[in-house]
Amino acid sequence: MFENLQERFDEAARRHGVPGAALAVWADGELTEVATGVLNRNTGVETTADSVFQVGSTTKVWTAALVMQLAEEGLVELDRPVREYLPEFAVADGSEKVITVRHLLTHTGGFDGDLFEDTGRGDDCLDRYVGYLHDAGHVHAPGALFSYCNAGYCVLGALVERMRGTTWHRAMREHLLGPLGATHWALLPEEAVLFRAAAGHVGPEGTVHRTWAMPRSNDPAGASMCLAPRELVRFGRMFIAGGLAEDGTRLLSQETVAAMRTAQVAVPGISEMLGDRWGLGFELFDWGGEVFGHDGGTLGQSTFWRVVPGAGFTIAMSANGAGFMGLLTDVALPMVAEATGLGVPDFPVPAETPEVVELAPYTGRYEGPMLAYEVTETDGALEIVTVPGALMVEVGVPGTTTRFVHHRDHSFVAAEPENGRYETLTFVMEDGRAAYLHNGRALRRA
The missing domain is CATH 3.40.710.10 (DD-peptidase/beta-lactamase superfamily)
Structure with missing residues (x-):
């Protein structure tokens, strides 16, 4: 076969x-x-x-x-x-x-x-x-x-x-x-x-x-x-x-x-x-x-x-x-x-012309034990800076800065691939505002 x-x-x-x-x-x-x-x-x-x-x-x-x-x-x-x-x-x-x-x-x-x-x-x-x-x-x-x-x-x-x-x-x-x-x-x-x-x-x-x-x-x-x-x-x-x-x-x-x-x-x-x-x-x-x-x-x-x-x-x-x-x-x-x-x-990929959405509900800092994510709005997209925690620093994982564009609903996809894949993440909303950044793990808004 x-x-x-x-x-x-x-x-x-x-x-x-x-x-x-x-x-x-x-x-x-x-x-x-x-x-x-x-x-x-x-x-x-x-x-x-x-x-x-x-x-x-x-x-x-x-x-x-x-x-x-x-x-x-x-x-x-x-x-x-x-x-x-x-x-x-x-x-x-x-x-x-x-x-x-x-x-x-x-x-x-x-x-x-x-x-x-x-x-x-x-x-x-x-x-x-x-x-x-x-x-x-x-x-x-x-x-x-x-x-x-x-x-x-x-x-x-x-x-x-x-x-x-x-x-x-x-x-x-x-x-x-x-x-x-x-x-x-x-x-x-x-x-x-x-x-x-x-x-x-x-x-x-x-x-x-x-x-x-x-x-x-x-x-x-x-x-x-x-x-x-x-x-x-x-x-x-x-x-x-x-x-x-x-x-x-x-x-x-x-x-x-x-x-x-x-x-x-x-x-x-x-x-x-x-x-x-x-x-x-x-x-x-x-x-x-x-x-x-x-x-x-x-x-x-x-x-x-x-x-x-x-x-x-x-x-x-x-x-x-x-x-x-x-x-x-x-x-x-x-x-x-x-x-x-x-x-x-x-696998998800960014659209040639991503939909324009209101980004303010997603911006902020989200924290977990391994990484923190600092989310800001830049030129109609989300710029997300990862801040490694102690374990990530110990094993040599660097901080990153990645541009994410809207994919669908409250989900976003990286504008550029890394190691053959486009990273994705989703925001879990409460009362019209993101309470969590979710990438398989839920990171609470700080």
């Missing part, structure tokens, strides 16, 4: 300056795999189909599956407060009294989500992280809005540990990776060294990032889990099969699989990558047929994963470096369209 795939993959990687990448796809009952380039430009180690990459936030679906197993066993109820199972969970505004397990699964908990505190490498790191969250700031009332929340998935990891009486890592091995039949995976750096493991490449020159492992306390949200793309395909096939592994082992019930794929909350506005709605762990996409999955990124590594159950199709691609979007648009997304017949949408 995928004619000249290796040649297309090699050419796209060269064109977009991707150091190394691997792709796996299940279509027509067969697994197809390709790889290109190198895992680390400093060492020149070749990328192979069984190389492992950090899959970043794709890990969240695995954590969600562990939680849903607990729900199936009657150990947790999704609509009960998290504190009933994890009494030490608290946030600064006291809303922990009403934050439920479902809120965390759907990124609607309402507290600061990008808190990547390093609480050590010990087995108590998640317990210590939950204690750190006592100072987590308020973003919105629980359940009121979707706002991507890494911290919420760290709390879910602590919940899994408490209910299983073991670490999140051991629960992942015993309840998902092992029964699934996965072979090329690593949850910790000392496991990753047993495989061909990708290094992150950053900046316009694609230099190797000197830090590989992120804090262990953030692993349930997507810090250091490594997979070969074939393992994400294997995981996707389990959902297509209604919760069954290849050998017939049941990991989840059909009812649970259906629930995870059912929309729980809408994502405000438009996005060049995020789903339109969120299920229980899954991003859900409106592509003219049922499509779900999740993407992920760490320091210089990126992963794309989609499942199309009606076509018995699933695809996963991982790469290092800044050219990932080029591989996505040139190779992976056309493969989805070719194999499934779905109308994979184009």
Whole structure:
């Protein structure tokens, strides 16, 4: 089906300056795999189909599956407060009294989500992280809005540990990776060294990032889990099969699989990558047929994963470096369209003549734990300056100044592309004035 795939993959990687990448796809009952380039430009180690990459936030679906197993066993109820199972969970505004397990699964908990505190490498790191969250700031009332929340998935990891009486890592091995039949995976750096493991490449020159492992306390949200793309395909096939592994082992019930794929909350506005709605762990996409999955990124590594159950199709691609979007648009997304017949949408681009709208309701300063956005009106467009927070400064993310033009409703798109994509953002309005700048995360007006 995928004619000249290796040649297309090699050419796209060269064109977009991707150091190394691997792709796996299940279509027509067969697994197809390709790889290109190198895992680390400093060492020149070749990328192979069984190389492992950090899959970043794709890990969240695995954590969600562990939680849903607990729900199936009657150990947790999704609509009960998290504190009933994890009494030490608290946030600064006291809303922990009403934050439920479902809120965390759907990124609607309402507290600061990008808190990547390093609480050590010990087995108590998640317990210590939950204690750190006592100072987590308020973003919105629980359940009121979707706002991507890494911290919420760290709390879910602590919940899994408490209910299983073991670490999140051991629960992942015993309840998902092992029964699934996965072979090329690593949850910790000392496991990753047993495989061909990708290094992150950053900046316009694609230099190797000197830090590989992120804090262990953030692993349930997507810090250091490594997979070969074939393992994400294997995981996707389990959902297509209604919760069954290849050998017939049941990991989840059909009812649970259906629930995870059912929309729980809408994502405000438009996005060049995020789903339109969120299920229980899954991003859900409106592509003219049922499509779900999740993407992920760490320091210089990126992963794309989609499942199309009606076509018995699933695809996963991982790469290092800044050219990932080029591989996505040139190779992976056309493969989805070719194999499934779905109308994979184009990414948003600015109109040749953008509509003129009143901009005053949007101007101001919007603040989050990772970035602040200073929004001003300039020549009929929005000029947005990003001010990096402490973590962004630490990892070398610079401040930026970007011109945004009106796209539709309260959504705007960058006038110029960066790394092959036009950034988008949406303003959430209250009483005729923007209360939040939303780019997947809700940033409150200061």
